[in-house]
Amino acid sequence: MNFRIRVLLAKIGMDGHDRGARVVAGALREAGMEVIYTGPWQTVDQVTKAALQEDVDVIGISSLSYDHVLVPGLIENLRRHGADDILVIVGGIIPDDDVRMLEEAGVARVFHPGTKMSEIVEFISRAVSDRRKKAI
């Protein structure tokens, strides 16, 4: 199996600062992944629906000002829709305490500002390939 990795990038909640999401979208595309970017202001339901429709391997949530607190709800919603095989990662400004909270909720990795784009690409490639192997 050598399908291209499909990634849904989204911003949920109230904030619209999306320089980070756009730059990461560029890096993932350059690495050969299929990227769907929802734009800002999505709800948990919208992101879940888009992820199912687009049959993605990964959801990347970009957050600048506390919208990351909605991510556990997103993961719960994915579970309810039987989509808990989707890898959820978060990038942006996340307080230290909340990193633990997100990881406990099932976020595979939190990327902080200053992360190299190649680090995100490598993480996704490895994690998705591991998951696909397990699925076979």
Added chain:
Amino acid sequence: MDNEKLRTAEKKWRQEYLKTLQKLPGRREEFKNASGITLKPLYTPLDLEGFDYLEKLGYPCEFPYTRGIYPGMYRTRTWSKRMLVGYEGPEHYNRRQREMLARGQTAINFLPCNTFFRGYDVDQVEKELVGTCGTPVNILEDMAIAFEGIPLEEISVSFNDSGPFTGVAMLFALARERGVPLDRLKGTTSQSDFISHFSGGCNMYFRLSLEGHLRMFVDHVKFCTQKVPSWHPVSIIGQHFQDSGATPVQSLAFTLASGIFYVDQLIRSGLNVDSFAPRLSFFFAASVSLFEEVAKFRAGRRMWAKIMRDRFGAKDHRSMQFRFHVQSQGSDLTRQQPLNNITRVCIQALSAILGGAQSIHTDAYDEAYQTPTEETARIALMTQNIIEEESGVADVIDPLGGSYYLEKLTDETEELAWQYIEKIDQMGGMLESVKKGYVQREIGIAAYEHQKAVDSGRKVVVGVNKYQISEEQEFKLKWGKPDPEEVERHVQRIRSHRRNRDQAGVKAALKAFREAALDKERNLFEATLEAVEKGATHGEIVGEMREMFGYGLPLTEGI
């Protein structure tokens, strides 16, 4: 000075320089600033041959205003210090703001929270999102709490309100309630530049269809021009472009092109250029690239003066003055070794001051993470106080003026910015360029290139890709979070307001608002002000606006 003699001397130096380069290679293969301008190792009078002082610089407060827009600049009055303060709710804001005013802050910067910008009241959204990134205000009572004990007739307030200007309306209503005549108010409707929201990659604010935004904008300017003459209803924003990734030259060019669009629209709406242009203002980011930023601000003054005089035929000299607020560039700040941000912000503030800014917001060292805490905001304010009171840079007008390097750089910045403006003109102006995705693409490419340069180490960011320290050595930041009990109190306040207000009055005011929306002869901002005074909430008015004008989506091209 005889140029022949200079040329001989320069040749001699160049030979020595090249010899040195053979022994000691340059630190980099080529030296370019962020805007892509190649920097020479040395600038001399030969770089300014034919430089006409009066034509290029003139005197402060004289065309083309390169040296400053006021005759005395900081000799008579230094810039306004406008800090970002407050999250949680209006009580918190009021306490923090008063503390800052006691510590040397001279003006107010009011930032509502994201729920406000998205057009909601606090009882309409998830509670954990309320007050995380600014102060939520939804009703006149909130504003009265936020500004308790702060004299509106004395202090200039820059209010971040992207429209439909309910926040500014609440502020005006509060002034009336206190018996302060509107013509005594000073301040700015910051964020009224809706183009920058559509295109800046900083899709921050609630938006209507473009048509709706334009209507609101024109009516707001008309109202302020007639009734709040010392208010700046327009702040044309370069900060969004630059913090989204645009280079300083791009952000200058896009901002001036936006300015051209707004002036054009206001003239078309029947206003005389000199009736509103003296109240236009600008808002820029200042990066750590010190000389590049100073050149940007100086070139901006010269270009705007030419645009207003030559393109729009302005006669009033105040119409040609390029007055601007500066925020130190947040995207320069780092999560790693956050105390280093104090140094970065100091350099950014210096560039604004050496560039002749009218108003400055210095970021706190934790502003890369959060809305600043009391302690960090105070340090950022003291940075401005130190520059003003101790460094002496504010003692002489345009102190870098006449530097061979800076004058050359100012010329080159101007030239490049004109090229962008010409291109945008050819596309049909700024709005068309945004609709076509051109501006977003340019910004997206610049942001991506910047990230690649940082990732590869070509662009050094201290603490991020060089001079790193271990996680254990990292400075532990204090996180400031809204107190859930305070947020709850805020939510209960608006609920109780909804129950106890004059329902018939609110209904009538919203009906009048809808009628005004359909009738172009009526002023929509005036209707907003009346609705706010009658007790309508921010969310209700935005709801009406969306119904009348439709909802605009963010433009995601240019990724």
